Amino acid sequence: MKGKRARGEPGKGITEIFNPLETGGGRLHSSGMKAIVTVMPKKSVLDPQGVAVRDAMRHHGLPDVKSVRVGKFMEIEVEGANEDALHEICRDLLSNPVIEDYELRLE
Amino acid sequence: MKAAVIRFPGSNCDQDCHYVLTKEFGIDAEYVWHKEASVEQFDLIVLPGGFSYGDYLRCGAIARYSPVMRSVAAEAERGKLVVGICNGFQILCEARLLPGALIRNRSLHFVCEHVFARLENMETAFTHSEVAKADGRLLTARTGLLLRMPVAHGEGNYTADETTLRELNRNGQVVLRYADSRGALTEGANPNGSAENIAGIVNRTGNVFGLMPHPERACDPLLGSEDGKLIFQSVIESASKKTKSSSGPIGKRQT
Numbered sequence: 260m261k262g263k264r265a266r267g268e269p270g271k272g273i274t275e276i277f278n279p280l281e282t283g284g285g286r287l288h289s290s291g292m293k294a295i296v297t298v299m300p301k302k303s304v305l306d307p308q309g310v311a312v313r314d315a316m317r318h319h320g321l322p323d324v325k326s327v328r329v330g331k332f333m334e335i336e337v338e339g340a341n342e343d344a345l346h347e348i349c350r351d352l353l354s355n356p357v358i359e360d361y362e363l364r365l366e
Numbered sequence: 367m368k369a370a371v372i373r374f375p376g377s378n379c380d381q382d383c384h385y386v387l388t389k390e391f392g393i394d395a396e397y398v399w400h401k402e403a404s405v406e407q408f409d410l411i412v413l414p415g416g417f418s419y420g421d422y423l424r425c426g427a428i429a430r431y432s433p434v435m436r437s438v439a440a441e442a443e444r445g446k447l448v449v450g451i452c453n454g455f456q457i458l459c460e461a462r463l464l465p466g467a468l469i470r471n472r473s474l475h476f477v478c479e480h481v482f483a484r485l486e487n488m489e490t491a492f493t494h495s496e497v498a499k500a501d502g503r504l505l506t507a508r509t510g511l512l513l514r515m516p517v518a519h520g521e522g523n524y525t526a527d528e529t530t531l532r533e534l535n536r537n538g539q540v541v542l543r544y545a546d547s548r549g550a551l552t553e554g555a556n557p558n559g560s561a562e563n564i565a566g567i568v569n570r571t572g573n574v575f576g577l578m579p580h581p582e583r584a585c586d587p588l589l590g591s592e593d594g595k596l597i598f599q600s601v602i603e604s605a606s607k608k609t610k611s612s613s614g615p616i617g618k619r620q621t
Binding site for chain 1: 423424427428431459460465466467469470471472473474523525526527559
């Protein structure tokens with residue numbers, strides 16, 4: 260699921276961010292969930308790390324590597340996940356929508 | 367006229383900023399711990415460089431949620447002058463007080479060197495003034511003036527989408543660009559690969575300034591440059607004027 264581009268006002272929503280389970284509103288899942296968040300640099304943003312890794316791979320005998328993009332993978336354990344709140348925290352804290360896209364998966 | 371130097375866990379240019387404000391310019395300046403709730407009583411807010419929260423997640427991403435940032439955002443909204451240097455610039459971008467973002471240097475190297483930053487807009491509250499160097503010579507703001515200042519960062523590569531860049535240019539919000547010693551905006555003069563050689567920008571209302579170079583490390587001939595004084599002198603003058611009259615942002619460029 261792709262995140263919306265909207266982003267919270269500066270300094271706003273701290274309570275919501277750090278107490279995602281208390282904000283209410285979103286769909287409630289049973290306890291003991293795992294949220295998997297993948298954050299990737301936007302296609303339009305240069306990824307210098309990805310370029311360096313690609314070049315290293317080519318030098319290590321894989322000349323066919325076309326491109327590499329380096330992102331982040333986060334495993335989050337939650338006791339009952341409010342999905343809306345998790346999306347909000349993905350947009351506001353875990354990713355920066357100016358340069359990154361995120362994907363949230365609940366297991 | 368009172369200045370706040372915000373201290374986050376991991377700030378490391380706070381003392382340099384405080385030193386310049388108090389010792390070089392004789393300004394009343396205070397350290398403000400990031401857990402403080404308010405910076406309302408200050409006329410100028412400085413977010414110093416460093417590695418707030420160890421640069422975890424993204425530079426400035428966690429500091430942006432420090433309690434003091436609510437008040438910084440509120441004061442910025444009211445037109446108070448805010449300067450973010452290096453990590454401070456990153457925090458201002460993360461807090462959406464400035465547009466765009468600062469990503470990994472194109473070279474992937476941490477750059478630590480003196481650069482020339484070309485003054486692109488000499489009408490802002492941060493860059494309009496004149497200051498005497500130690501030898502008595504005057505440093506006067508003018509468009510195209512080259513300021514020699516150090517940079518020291520791994521993530522100073524300013525990036526923004528096309529629309530944002532167009533807006534920044536149209537509104538005169540690009541204040542500093544990396545240039546060579548003759549003032550040409552070359553790729554070689556750009557230490558981090560930033561878009562259009564951008565080194566520093568102001569917000570639309572002209573009261574929030576973020577820059578990657580360190581003016582606080584260029585205020586004494588012993589440090590190899592005094593060019594940073596121009597920025598401190600300008601912002602101090604602007605903040606003092608604002609303290610006396612509660613008019614709008616000084617030097618706001620209308621185009």
